[in-house]
Amino acid sequence: MTWVNAVVQGILLGGLYALVAAGLSLMFGVMRIVNLAHGVLAIGAAYLALEVADRLGWHPFLSLLVVVPVMAAVGYVLQRGLLDRALRGGELAPLLVTFGLAIVLQNLLLEQFSADAQRLDVGSLGTASIRVTDGLSIGWFPLLSAVVGLLVVAGLGQFLARTRTGRAMRATSDDQEAARLMGIDNRRLYAIATAIALGTVAVAGVFLGSRTTFDPGAGATTLIFAFEAVVIGGLGSLWGTLAGGVVLGVAQTVGAAIDPAYGILAGHLVFLVVLAVRPRGLLPAAVAR
């Protein structure tokens, strides 16, 4: 029963990882930017929610009403102000700029909030669970975060498939020049894509911060887990990212069930194995880009 439990918890954890990874996947898909500040931005969103919760006494989920729009605005400005410029500076520039941004943000958070571990308090929801059988119970909070992850991934997929803006994004991603000839303003689209990505990052940050404690340095592992979910699932495929998140989550919880020290290492090793035997991921996009 320990193993079944580990696998079930891993699947739920995988939903959360997919939620974290969705923004990274979207930004890479549309702009070919690998946002190295992704993890720190998620932690920044968690701190923002913490501030809202402290100052206004709001529940962390209610604080999303503030945190999501703020992060989306940050994304819009970030793309317009920094990343557009970086994209014109060649292949290395976006990496160097987003890495620099990650270091700056992390140290600003350290300066503002110190290195003490914090946690968002979701009240009784954090501990309540449904008991299935002996030794197997499903917590409401992990279940909720997995459902939200699923909804965000599905929502993004529908947005890209069905809306005019989403189609324009895919067109720009396939051939920027041709899309511009068709009258698409790619810079505006990029800003919208980054805003949406950071909106999902905000949700992810709040869920991450409610699940465990976090500190300004937690952005590093957040980025790494999101990246592993994306690569395991296959670049350019949102459903792949969900599958990748689940594989990573299960690897970590099963590894931790063997020995608590091996949880994260097991996740990394599964990632490396996938890289070795299926470098395009489990569910690669139909067309290699």
Next chain:
Amino acid sequence: MTRVEPAARGAGQDAVPPSAGSGGVRVRRSGPAAWIGGGVLVVAVAVLAYLPYVSSRGTQIDLVGLFSLIVLGTMWNLLAGYGGMVSIGQQAWIGLGGYGLVYLAGTLGLDPFVSIPLAALACGLVAWATSYLAFRLSGGYFAIGTWVIAEVVRLLVIQVDEVGAGSGASLTAFSGIDPQYRIAYVYWVALGVAVVVVLAVYLLMRSRIGLALTAIRDEPTAAGSSGVPVTRAKRLVFVLAAVGCGLAGAVIVANTLRVQPGSIFSVDYSATMIFIVVIGGLGTIEGPIIGAVVYYLLQDGLADLGNWYLVVVGVIAIAVTLLAPKGLWGLTRGRLSVFPTGYRVGRGT
């Protein structure tokens, strides 16, 4: 001496048979700046080599830090500036180099000064093996992939009880040597490593492989179709950069006599390397040296700022990337080249 733009540089290489002197045009590589700058560097190294006889131990320990920064910056520049590979996982090799020294000299009892190059070679071997995984990714995903590899290396190393597991270990192999001599020896080794690494990169970039690397960095597909062995050249760079970072890691541990997994495998090393190279000038040999000196001076000057220090350095690095992508050495606008790797067409007889 002009550092010609890479495209023009390739053309220069074609024109290499230097007797292409029709119409008073001469293709040259070296120039007055190289001779004068080279001379200044030789004198500087000579002065630095003499320093242990006249300076305090604290100064020497400090300067070993500067020499490791030069090595680290030069290696990161070799990867990104010449190989086109952004890595944020070089701390894997820094840590392995440091731990390698502790294991070889401490646990196996080898001579510490022999252990330093051996540890670095081991880094190269592990890097060669992991390159087969890392090279399945490219661009930004390659960058995070190297980071994952560094994390795996760290998580594996802290399972090893012989080197203190999670709490780290002390380097006791020097205990038979008088501290004054030990500090001086480590200082000379560090200086020697810095000189050798910079010269090695210089010679590599002047060779055929250097030309191939520049072509790969600028346009990998075109380089491949022109017959450049793209993957082989990149793998060579990846392995060499690991060896260099391993040397730096071993020197750092020989200097501080202590290795701790949390700090020697810290991603801050990658941040430091990136800042050094970006601020000094990406894709030049002079840039990382200048960047390391600037970083070292800033570090001393801004030490009181605490976390703000990295905020300031990060903002500078972003600004330099966007506004002056050639860094400080770019201010010379290519008029000056102490380490000329390209050719230049000029008037001459």
